[in-house]
Amino acid sequence: MKSGNQRLLNIYIGIVLVFLALPIAVVIPAAFSADASLSFPPKGFSLKWFANAWNTQGFWDALQVSLSVAILASLISLVIGTLGSFAIVRHRFPGRTLLELLFMTPLVFPAIVFAVALVTVLGSMGLLRNFWGLVFAHVIITVPYIVRTVGATLAEIDRSFEEAASTLGANRSKTFFRVTLPLLRPGLVAGAVFSAIMSFDEFTVSLFLVGPGVMTLPLEIYYYTEFQMDPTVAAISTMLIGFTAVSVVLIERFVGLRKQFRH
Amino acid sequence: MSTAANGSIEMTEHVLPGAPRKRGASKKIWKLIGLVAPGVILLTVGLLWPFATMLHLSFLDQFPGDASYTLRNYTQFATDAYFLGIALRTFALAIIVTVLTAVIGYPVAWFLARSESRWKHLVFLAVVSPLLVSIVVRTIGWTILLGNEGLLNAFLVATGIVDQPLRLMQSFWTVVAGMTHVLLPFMILSIASVLGKIDKSVLEAAAVLGATPVRNFIRVVLPLSIQGVASGSVIVFCLCIGAYITPIWLGRGHVTVMSIAIYEQMVVMVDWPLGSAASMILTLVTLAVLLIYGLAIRRHAKR
Numbered sequence: 001m002k003s004g005n006q007r008l009l010n011i012y013i014g015i016v017l018v019f020l021a022l023p024i025a026v027v028i029p030a031a032f033s034a035d036a037s038l039s040f041p042p043k044g045f046s047l048k049w050f051a052n053a054w055n056t057q058g059f060w061d062a063l064q065v066s067l068s069v070a071i072l073a074s075l076i077s078l079v080i081g082t083l084g085s086f087a088i089v090r091h092r093f094p095g096r097t098l099l100e101l102l103f104m105t106p107l108v109f110p111a112i113v114f115a116v117a118l119v120t121v122l123g124s125m126g127l128l129r130n131f132w133g134l135v136f137a138h139v140i141i142t143v144p145y146i147v148r149t150v151g152a153t154l155a156e157i158d159r160s161f162e163e164a165a166s167t168l169g170a171n172r173s174k175t176f177f178r179v180t181l182p183l184l185r186p187g188l189v190a191g192a193v194f195s196a197i198m199s200f201d202e203f204t205v206s207l208f209l210v211g212p213g214v215m216t217l218p219l220e221i222y223y224y225t226e227f228q229m230d231p232t233v234a235a236i237s238t239m240l241i242g243f244t245a246v247s248v249v250l251i252e253r254f255v256g257l258r259k260q261f262r263h
Numbered sequence: 264m265s266t267a268a269n270g271s272i273e274m275t276e277h278v279l280p281g282a283p284r285k286r287g288a289s290k291k292i293w294k295l296i297g298l299v300a301p302g303v304i305l306l307t308v309g310l311l312w313p314f315a316t317m318l319h320l321s322f323l324d325q326f327p328g329d330a331s332y333t334l335r336n337y338t339q340f341a342t343d344a345y346f347l348g349i350a351l352r353t354f355a356l357a358i359i360v361t362v363l364t365a366v367i368g369y370p371v372a373w374f375l376a377r378s379e380s381r382w383k384h385l386v387f388l389a390v391v392s393p394l395l396v397s398i399v400v401r402t403i404g405w406t407i408l409l410g411n412e413g414l415l416n417a418f419l420v421a422t423g424i425v426d427q428p429l430r431l432m433q434s435f436w437t438v439v440a441g442m443t444h445v446l447l448p449f450m451i452l453s454i455a456s457v458l459g460k461i462d463k464s465v466l467e468a469a470a471v472l473g474a475t476p477v478r479n480f481i482r483v484v485l486p487l488s489i490q491g492v493a494s495g496s497v498i499v500f501c502l503c504i505g506a507y508i509t510p511i512w513l514g515r516g517h518v519t520v521m522s523i524a525i526y527e528q529m530v531v532m533v534d535w536p537l538g539s540a541a542s543m544i545l546t547l548v549t550l551a552v553l554l555i556y557g558l559a560i561r562r563h564a565k566r
């Protein structure tokens with residue numbers, strides 16, 4: 001009886017996993033189709049869509065913008081978020097809970113609301129369709145991922161290590177750079193990688209902030225499909241899936257994904 | 264002068280027993296300010312100020328230009344049939360998706376939290392990986408599955424169930440499927456994190472006292488895990504009412520929700536006050552949901 005239930009549960013899990021994986025998995029064979037429409041099963045075999053994606057300048061420009069924004073926003077978030085995490089985890093002060101809550105709002109609040117709110121302010125500052133406006137927006141969006149990961153890592157660090165270092169004669173900065181920082185490194189790396197991925201994939205907020213010359217890759221793909229729905233976008237998607245797979249392996253190796261998804 | 268004196272009195276009051284001299288305390292305050300300041304500046308400029316501006320704009324009758332205050336931007340969503348329909352569709356979508364993710368996700372969360380299977384880690388990876396794949400990629404995937412030349416239509420035509428490919432895109436239920444797919448991992452992770460904390464001995468105790476597995480589940484496990492379902496529902500609901508790409512791409516202009524209307528007002532019609540009011544409605548609904556959740560959790564904890 002019990003093993004029957006167990007088998008039923010396993011079958012059910014399998015079905016849900018297929019539901020989760022299928023819309024992503026079908027993209028890969030579709031990219032190799034010889035046919036000009038996004039079809040499944042693919043008709044024939046061809047690499048021409050990869051070549052087409054490779055030779056389209058717009059995708060390269062957008063990739064450059066997306067990568068620059070992701071790297072810059074993550075680095076700025078890393079500094080601000082790590083400082084904030086130290087304050088939240090290691091200090092008790094009035095407004096501490098409020099600060100933590102405000103840091104986390106982008107995780108729960110509808111993205112479209114942020115987009116509109118930011119537009120009303122960035123518009124008056126002339127930062128719409130501007131690279132730095134986009135970076136600024138992405139800092140707000142990525143900082144909760146840093147606060148969450150670095151905060152969780154920081155809370156786990158046993159303070160007796162630091163106390164031991166200072167007892168043994170290390171001064172404050174030496175203790176920080178030789179003890180605290182190395183212990184914190186997995187959290188910093190995972191937080192930075194994760195926030196870079198989130199920035200790279202961001203769609204809704206960027207939609208309001210991009211313009212000619214400042215176009216991110218997800219939006220460039222989106223606008224491409226407005227004109228033609230051919231497997232070129234599937235080819236790019238296939239490359240992005242490969243990129244994601246590498247990132248997952250990296251995060252897994254440094255800290256494990258589990259920490260990133262704690263609520 | 265007097266404020267500075269008050270400040271120092273307060274500071275001494277906050278010093279913990281056994282802490283070093285007052286100078287150490289004031290140094291600590293400056294350190295704390297240094298840690299907090301960048302974040303506070305970022306959140307003020309990037310979050311509080313934009314929200315205040317949006318709130319202000321939402322009450323103006325025109326922008327830019329000489330404006331006077333009005334409630335018209337808000338009342339339209341209650342009186343105008345077009346906007347009312349959009350609002351109702353948005354919340355119906357969010358409620359349906361929330362319920363679906365909870366029902367579909369619960370057993371998976373159970374497996375992740377309590378199974379001792381050696382596949383557990385792989386299942387976890389398979390659940391979270393979609394979150395890391397670009398939303399654009401996932402949406403293209405749905406197009407390949409459900410498009411006129413997609414997998415599902417190829418299957419239906421090949422098996423002779425239908426003669427002509429069905430128009431599967433452009434419907435409300437396609438958007439429901441897409442949103443469920445995107446948000447399911449959030450629900451699974453929320454429930455699993457709470458289920459994982461339930462002490463095994465509680466279940467054993469109930470079984471020893473004669474509870475059947477079904478009764479054990481309904482009377483013991485479900486009440487204990489309801490907090491996970493609640494927090495997952497809050498996340499899924501709030502993310503769903505603000506989603507843009509899935510409704511516009513899978514609905515192809517036939518499933519207009521709030522976010523699409525907001526984009527139209529802000530970018531196409533350039534009616535910022537109306538767009539701001541629509542965003543404020545979503546903000547208020549989000550705040551209301553969070554408030555109800557907070558109160559429910561507090562009551563739950565008191566029991």
